[in-house]
Amino acid sequence: MILVYTHKITPRIRYIFKHILTRTLLIPVGFTSKVAEFVAHNGPKLSYTKSPLGNEFFIKSNDLLFEQGVNFLDINIQSWEDVPCFFATGSQATVPYDIFAASFYLISRYEEYLPHVKDAHGRYTASESLAFKNGFLEKPVIDIWAFKLLGRLKEKFPDFTYNKRTYKYISTIDIDNAFAYKHKNFIRTLGGFVNDLIRIRLLDVWYRFTVILNIKKDPFDTFQRILRVKNMAEIQTIFFCSVGDYTTFDTNVSASKNKYRLLIKELVDYADVGLHPSYFAMQNGALLKKEKERLESITNTPVTKSRQHYLRFSLPETYQQLIDLEILEDHSMGYASHVGFRASTCTPFYFYDLDFEIQTPLKIFPFALMDTTLNDYLKNTPKQSLGKIRDLRNEVKAVNGTFITLFHNESLSNHLRWKGWKRLYESMIKIASS
Template sequence: MLLVYTHKITPRVTYTFKHICKRILGIEVVFTSKVEDFIAHDSLKMSYAKQPLSNELFVRSNDLLFDSGLSDVEINVQTWGQTKGFFATSERSDLPFDIFAASFYLLSRYEEYLPHVKDDYGRFLASESLAYHHKFLNQPVVDIWAYKLKDVLQERFPDYNFPQRKYTVQPVIDVPMAYYYKNKGFLRTIGGTLNDLRRLKLKQLYERYTVLMGFKRDPYDTFKWIVRKQKSSKVKFIVLFLIGDYSTYDKNISTTKKDFITLIKSVADYCSVGIKASYFSLSDLTVLKKEKLKMEAITHVDLNAVRHSFSKLNLPLSYRNLVELEINQDFTMGYIDTLGFRAGTCTPFQFYDLDYEVQTPLQINPYHCLDFALLKYHSLLDKTEHLQKVIKAVKAVNGTFTPVFHNYSFSDLERWKGFRTLFNLILESEE
């Protein structure tokens, strides 16, 4: 157990120390503001304040973890060995940067509450982030910093037996459209047919009707392959189905179709199943609640996992709505067009509500690779190389690698050629 002395125990202090010490390093952590209790403690201990008490392990604190609300935070990013750091400390500090304040800044997504440029869908862009501007987006810096703390602790307490965590993989399969041609209903099928004719897409028209007449498998129907992979894999896949109403943004099959219900149930027999929340549920709690209840009626299991449509987050509203509905796992935290670490970590963490200054029960599972981000690399060799770099970065800190693939990225379509190989590479990385 690590005892931390600090002059003021705030929700921000306990939240950040627990992520670094307990979730990453596996060390229980408790806090005290009483000097006598700190002196009496005969195991791991450190002080986190402006001045050390004597010659104990000491990290000089930045003011961020003792503030509340948002303020104009001055950040000066500097090189620290093979990584970067910010919130510099002092000569007397055992670490050159306040890794706790810096971690809180990244984990709370502090910068996403500040004014920034959004894309056409209202999403926070990688290019707006501190990590992108200072070239540490490709590193799980929070985890790297935690291991730097561990090194200092081991030096001071050589007899302490530190636990070791293992690298794990947490694959997410997103299903915004289960079938490309099948089960679309009469009007959508006629509309698709007329569109094929108008654009002279005769090959697609031929494929459409060979699928509809049962002579060929639907190109998006890769679920037998997914289930087969799940059966032979040690890791549990998380499959998220879009079951919201048809709209401009969401075009999946209706849950009135028996085939779609059967599909969800058959996948749920082997994989963990959740929802891809529809675009309109982002700003409407009643729509999200309707989708939650609909999925629970299909699977007869409490809904636990959600990923938002278009990887869009409206902070803090999107996460507050999940907390309100007692949905405890989110898989939206990442960038659609860039590989890397949006929250600076490859360890699942709790959502901290900056407005209410409280840690919530919602666990955020940041993803580090979306299949669409790999499309910008033209050859399979380039895709493999960039994917392996991310895996290597996660393995270096024994973290959790979370990739997001779509059901259609396992299809035979030219655009997605080689993606089954990439997915296999991810599964094999844990062996």
């Protein structure tokens, strides 16, 4: 155990020290505000306060972890051995930056509580973030800082036994549209035909016709292939299923359709299944509850995982709703428009609620990239996308973190806008799980 002395033990201090020391570096941590207890401790120890007590391992504290609520902060980005950092502490400290306060600022999503301009879907945008503005969105800087701290700790306490965490990979699949053409009701099918004809999309008309007549397999029905890849690579795979009612933004087949219900039941037998709340559930707790109960009635198991549709969430309200419904994991932490690390970490972390100043039981799993980001927003080719995937994987592997990707069953279809992308998923799995 490493003992931390600070002049005041706050919930923020407990939260971020446990995240960096225990969850990231696997070092148990204890806290004290008594100088005598700190001096008497024979094991590794560090002080986190305004000035050192002696010649101990010392980190000069920023005020952030002793405050409550949210305030505008003046942040000056500098470089710590070629890594962006902020909250400089001066030469007295063993570490020249208060990486605990900086990590808390980023991982709590402090900046998302401040006034900001939202996009058309009501989302916080990457371009508003400190990481994007300062060029470190594609680096898990919190993990990098943690391992730099570990290097200093090993120099100071060489006889202490340090454990090493292992790299992990999680493949997540969003089911926005389980089927492209099949199992839609008569009105939607007829409307699809008419719409394609009006827009002179004859190829679409042909695809729709051949699939409905069972001449060809529905192109979005790629689930057996995904499960086959999962079993061959022995990777954890999570499917997030949408079961909301039809809207402009929610166009999946109805959850009352027997074929879709059977598909979900089959997925539960071979992989993890979570909820993909509908577009408007972000602002409607009753709707979110209804959809959770609907999915549970299909799976006959408690639903404990979720990812917001369109990645629409607002802090802290959306996460508070998930906690009220006993959701234990959320996988929405990422941007639609850019790849990278929205919370600047590749380590799953517990949501810290700045409204109530508490660590909550909701665990956040930040993903590093999404297929639609690469194709629709960044306009990358499959080959370019594979290079970006490899770069992000390398960043995560360098700190033995958790690499999480977000794909859709549609992107394996080789259909329409996904032409040429069919093999990217399998190529990515080889890179990610190697």
